[in-house]
Amino acid sequence: MIAQDLKSALEEVCPELQERETLDWPAFNCPIASLFELIKTLRDNHVFDSLVDATAIDNGTEASPRFTVVYHLFSSKNHNYVRIASDCQDDKNPTAPSLCSLFNSANWMERETYDLFGIRYEDHPDLRRILMWDEYPHHPLRKEFPLAGFEEELWDPEIAAETGTKVKPAPMAGGPFVARQSAFEGDREPIAKDESWNEADEKPE
Amino acid sequence: MPTDKAEYTAPDSGAKTAAAAQEFETEHLEMSMGPSHPSTHGVLRLNLELDGEIVKMCDPVLGYLHRGDEKIAENMTYNQFVPYTDRLDYLAPLANNAAYAMAVEKLANMEVPERCQAIRVVTSELARISAHLLGLGAYTMDVGALTVFMITFTEREKLYKLFEELTGARFTTSYTRIGGVTRDMPDGWMDRVLTFCEELLPLLDDVEALLTRNRIWFDRTADVGVISKEDAVSYGLTGPNLRGSGVDVDLRRDAPYSGYENYEFEVPLGENGDCYDRYAIRLEEMRQSVRIVRQAIDKMPDGPFYAEEATKIFAPNKGKILTSMEELIQNFMITTEGPDMPAGEVYFEAENPKGALGFYIVSKGGGVPYRLKIRGPSFNNLSILEKVCVGGMVSDIPAILGSLDFVMGECDR
Numbered sequence: 001m002i003a004q005d006l007k008s009a010l011e012e013v014c015p016e017l018q019e020r021e022t023l024d025w026p027a028f029n030c031p032i033a034s035l036f037e038l039i040k041t042l043r044d045n046h047v048f049d050s051l052v053d054a055t056a057i058d059n060g061t062e063a064s065p066r067f068t069v070v071y072h073l074f075s076s077k078n079h080n081y082v083r084i085a086s087d088c089q090d091d092k093n094p095t096a097p098s099l100c101s102l103f104n105s106a107n108w109m110e111r112e113t114y115d116l117f118g119i120r121y122e123d124h125p126d127l128r129r130i131l132m133w134d135e136y137p138h139h140p141l142r143k144e145f146p147l148a149g150f151e152e153e154l155w156d157p158e159i160a161a162e163t164g165t166k167v168k169p170a171p172m173a174g175g176p177f178v179a180r181q182s183a184f185e186g187d188r189e190p191i192a193k194d195e196s197w198n199e200a201d202e203k204p205e
Numbered sequence: 206m207p208t209d210k211a212e213y214t215a216p217d218s219g220a221k222t223a224a225a226a227q228e229f230e231t232e233h234l235e236m237s238m239g240p241s242h243p244s245t246h247g248v249l250r251l252n253l254e255l256d257g258e259i260v261k262m263c264d265p266v267l268g269y270l271h272r273g274d275e276k277i278a279e280n281m282t283y284n285q286f287v288p289y290t291d292r293l294d295y296l297a298p299l300a301n302n303a304a305y306a307m308a309v310e311k312l313a314n315m316e317v318p319e320r321c322q323a324i325r326v327v328t329s330e331l332a333r334i335s336a337h338l339l340g341l342g343a344y345t346m347d348v349g350a351l352t353v354f355m356i357t358f359t360e361r362e363k364l365y366k367l368f369e370e371l372t373g374a375r376f377t378t379s380y381t382r383i384g385g386v387t388r389d390m391p392d393g394w395m396d397r398v399l400t401f402c403e404e405l406l407p408l409l410d411d412v413e414a415l416l417t418r419n420r421i422w423f424d425r426t427a428d429v430g431v432i433s434k435e436d437a438v439s440y441g442l443t444g445p446n447l448r449g450s451g452v453d454v455d456l457r458r459d460a461p462y463s464g465y466e467n468y469e470f471e472v473p474l475g476e477n478g479d480c481y482d483r484y485a486i487r488l489e490e491m492r493q494s495v496r497i498v499r500q501a502i503d504k505m506p507d508g509p510f511y512a513e514e515a516t517k518i519f520a521p522n523k524g525k526i527l528t529s530m531e532e533l534i535q536n537f538m539i540t541t542e543g544p545d546m547p548a549g550e551v552y553f554e555a556e557n558p559k560g561a562l563g564f565y566i567v568s569k570g571g572g573v574p575y576r577l578k579i580r581g582p583s584f585n586n587l588s589i590l591e592k593v594c595v596g597g598m599v600s601d602i603p604a605i606l607g608s609l610d611f612v613m614g615e616c617d618r
Binding site for chain 1: 271273275276277311312438440550551561567575585
């Protein structure tokens with residue numbers, strides 16, 4: 001019921017609004033061009049006064065549209081949530097409108113999404129990496145990024161020159177154990193991802 | 206809330222110094238506070254720009270404890286991720302375990318038995334007491350009152366003995382599974398919890414006697430780090446920090462889960478949103494937690510402690526695995542493929558000691574989440590630092606950090 005009322009009210013702002021499949025709270029898909037106006041309406045007219053979560057989904061390296069930005073809004077008066085999702089237009093250089101002018105909490109959450117997915121937020125006042133270091137070249141939550149990570153230069157060139165160290169991929173032998181999703185029964189056994197060395201063969205230097 | 210703050214006004218030293226500073230042109234100083242400063246409780250770094258003792262700019266630097274939990278979650282089954290939730294808010298692992306399990310159960314659309322719900326309420330509230338004891342002790346220690354720290358740490362140690370008895374581990378408990386908890390409570394454990402509650406209340410009174418009307422405590426915390434109602438909501442603050450600013454939201458009462466609607470408790474609220482209010486709220490919340498624990502133990506239902514009919518989700522009893530073929534197969538399938546989950550999306554938030562810990566799970570079916578986003582309350586609670594520290598003194602920063610009571614494990618994830 002609430003979802004229907006909300007939908008008819010929001011369609012005035014954004015006619016292309018579609019309901020999104022959900023298992024709990026009302027959820028909507030909207031074109032990215034009207035995302036800002038939609039969330040502004042939710043905040044001003046429907047007392048969703050707090051942006052509790054802003055994140056993104058990578059739909060897979062082959063998929064198009066590849067990136068979807070997802071927002072969860074909470075109403076501190078009615079104590080309910082709503083989920084708004086929007087597909088980014090460009091698969092190579094995804095962008096989304098920044099919500100910093102609506103919610104202060106969007107600032108750090110958008111920085112985090114930029115850091116981990118590489119989605120650029122337009123008009124963000126301070127779009128820097130927040131969890132990884134500034135010089136880091138990858139976006140780790142993209143699906144093509146391996147769990148172990150890549151070998152990279154150290155962030156401090158002085159220490160790197162002195163010690164000769166690099167950022168190394170995590171050693172994966174022995175775990176974490178992964179059950180691959182596959183139709184072939186044999187693939188579903190939990191295996192260690194890197195089996196190039198074990199008790200019998202020593203790890204190559 | 207016991208306070209006679211109205212009769213007392215704190216000396217506004219920050220404003221006086223600011224007025225004096227306007228008369229002199231001083232060179233701004235850039236200072237790095239942390240990442241291993243004792244009052245940053247872990248590995249937070251603050252890049253400060255100072256004019257004398259006045260903070261002109263504060264830029265928090267995060268990521269020193271980033272472990273990529275969300276990436277790891279995409280590569281393992283739902284049950285395998287439970288130990289990682291211990292390391293989010295590592296001061297209240299039992300509450301994280303329960304929050305994560307409830308999020309996945311929401312995805313699977315399953316009900317857990319009443320006894321399991323009640324056990325989760327008891328453990329979550331004990332975790333809240335333990336987290337607040339540590340948060341309060343460290344907060345007062347940073348501001349200079351060492352005695353409180355000794356009291357709260359002694360009590361916390363008793364709690365960890367109880368946790369060890371229940372789960373086998375003091376710190377990293379991994380107590381829940383999807384669809385239940387790992388084991389039932391041992392004999393006499395509930396009585397020992399009640400004894401602990403009995404001993405805790407007079408000590409909370411002691412803490413209150415030491416702090417609530419303490420002149421030095423007033424000077425350090427009253428009217429320091431004031432967060433307005435609007436700012437608290439807009440910055441996405443949750444938990445005691447939000448209620449400290451007078452916003453009446455508590456998910457245990459407003460969006461009840463795990464049977465919280467069956468218990469009576471009050472939600473303390475602050476008035477001014479300063480560091481003092483946040484202290485008073487944590488103290489009162491511990492008393493309310495004791496109330497909830499007593500009610501839950503009083504009404505503890507009998508029955509199974511895991512959803513027995515959920516054979517495709519919960520690993521069966523260990524004793525049966527070794528004797529019965531059916532359970533052996535079930536255990537093998539759950540271990541190798543993970544529980545059988547429907548496709549879909551859920552978002553669930555639980556009221557944890559630090560605030561609302563949220564899990565957004567995108568499932569495409571099977572035993573591995575496609576995407577799992579963790580919404581750590583400390584992440585949002587810290588984002589207000591760049592506003593609330595500016596204009597205050599450097600010596601206010603430990604008080605503000607202590608009163609925000611953050612933990613970097615769930616902030617950096």
